[in-house]
Amino acid sequence: MDRAVTRKWRPATQAVRGGTWRSEHGETSEALFLTSGYTYDDAQTVADRFAGDADGMTYSRLQNPTVAMLEERIALMEGAEACRAQASGMAAMTAALLCQLSVGDHVVAARAAFGSCRWLVDNLLPRFGIETTVIDSAIDAEWDAAIRPNTKVFFFETPANPTLDIVDLKYVCDLARAHGITTVVDNAFATAALQRPMDFGADIVAYSATKLMDGQGRVLAGAICSSEEFMEETLLPFQRNTGPNLAPFNAWVVLKGLETLSLRAHRQSENALQIGQYLEPRVARMLHPGLASHPRHALAASQMDAFGPIFAFELDDQAQAFALLDALQLIDISNNIGDSRSLMCHPASTTHANMGAEARAEMGINDGLLRLNVGLEDPQDLIEDLDQALRAANL
Numbered sequence: 001m002d003r004a005v006t007r008k009w010r011p012a013t014q015a016v017r018g019g020t021w022r023s024e025h026g027e028t029s030e031a032l033f034l035t036s037g038y039t040y041d042d043a044q045t046v047a048d049r050f051a052g053d054a055d056g057m058t059y060s061r062l063q064n065p066t067v068a069m070l071e072e073r074i075a076l077m078e079g080a081e082a083c084r085a086q087a088s089g090m091a092a093m094t095a096a097l098l099c100q101l102s103v104g105d106h107v108v109a110a111r112a113a114f115g116s117c118r119w120l121v122d123n124l125l126p127r128f129g130i131e132t133t134v135i136d137s138a139i140d141a142e143w144d145a146a147i148r149p150n151t152k153v154f155f156f157e158t159p160a161n162p163t164l165d166i167v168d169l170k171y172v173c174d175l176a177r178a179h180g181i182t183t184v185v186d187n188a189f190a191t192a193a194l195q196r197p198m199d200f201g202a203d204i205v206a207y208s209a210t211k212l213m214d215g216q217g218r219v220l221a222g223a224i225c226s227s228e229e230f231m232e233e234t235l236l237p238f239q240r241n242t243g244p245n246l247a248p249f250n251a252w253v254v255l256k257g258l259e260t261l262s263l264r265a266h267r268q269s270e271n272a273l274q275i276g277q278y279l280e281p282r283v284a285r286m287l288h289p290g291l292a293s294h295p296r297h298a299l300a301a302s303q304m305d306a307f308g309p310i311f312a313f314e315l316d317d318q319a320q321a322f323a324l325l326d327a328l329q330l331i332d333i334s335n336n337i338g339d340s341r342s343l344m345c346h347p348a349s350t351t352h353a354n355m356g357a358e359a360r361a362e363m364g365i366n367d368g369l370l371r372l373n374v375g376l377e378d379p380q381d382l383i384e385d386l387d388q389a390l391r392a393a394n395l
């Protein structure tokens with residue numbers, strides 16, 4: 001299908017049609033090409049492809065038809081010129097940073113972030129002579145103040161995992177652009193179904209597709225969206241030679257997930273708002289961008305279509321948090337998110353355990369914090385489960 005035609009389709013159409021590339025058999029559902037290599041009718045064909053003079057597959061570290069369908073669909077949904085799938089969300093974050101950074105560069109990153117994203121910033125980048133500064137991403141002036149002459153990248157999530165901090169996308173992307181800094185936005189908590197950072201000026205949008213995009217807890221996957229120029233000149237040389245590629249099977253699973261992404265993300269957001277409203281009066285503190293009590297509720301409403309399935313809340317201490325988790329009968333104890341099942345976890349002892357108590361305190365993760373991913377179950381069943389678990393935990 002002509003790209004100029006598919007580019008005009010609206011998001012709901014992109015989600016089920018974008019990137020579809022039918023084989024000679026005319027299959028309705030996207031084909032799964034489990035192949036590492038390709039064969040050629042003659043020697044010149046392959047020579048032309050290696051020389052870049054002809055389109056076509058040569059090796060699945062470089063191209064694969066199933067993976068290419070996923071990449072095109074994500075790019076269309078994101079409003080990006082280009083996308084490349086990655087083996088996992090962390091492969092995407094690592095590639096998005098390392099492909100463009102060199103010794104002597106400086107990165108400004110949000111303090112509130114997924115534990116492994118903070119590990120990249122705090123441990124990996126400094127080992128290669130890349131300076132990093134972490135800031136409170138919800139205070140605009142901290143972004144300005146952190147800029148140095150060698151600042152190359154701004155790296156952040158919004159909403160952030162697990163404290164739901166919201167970054168002002170327009171402010172931070174404008175600031176970056178004015179200083180020639182590249183923004184890398186980890187959009188895992190929202191996806192293009194709820195928030196499109198490029199509409200606010202973001203340069204790179206990087207994903208854990210393991211979460212909402214798959215949406216059913218099946219495969220690890222990641223993606224990086226960018227301009228065609230960044231893709232060709234910066235990411236692809238890195239990716240082709242280091243190989244953090246997504247397997248075709250996992251790409252196919254995520255392709256199927258994208259067909260229902262918007263439906264799931266919106267319904268799960270509605271359910272999460274309902275559960276958040278129910279829980280707010282019963283817990284010590286609520287961290288939910290969809291509730292008026294969130295310090296950046298209005299900003300979140302202005303840059304997101306809906307607030308997402310994930311929020312957090314605080315109980316007094318770890319004993320209360322564990323008592324609540326252990327009393328759940330429907331909601332599972334699980335550190336995954338974006339799943340169609342409701343899942344709850346205790347970040348301080350799981351996703352953010354490695355970073356140590358001091359860094360957690362700085363990020364606002366206390367020992368009573370619980371993170372809830374609200375699924376597609378009937379919200380009344382979830383409320384009844386939370387009610388009995390709160391009572392079992394004497395709350």
Ligand SMILES: *Cc1c(COP(=O)(O)O)cnc(C)c1O
Nearest residue numbers: 088089090114161188208210221
């Ligand atoms: C889960 C997650 C990641 C890492 O993704 P994987 O697919 O698990 O590697 C990165 N950033 C955020 C915000 C996440 O929630």
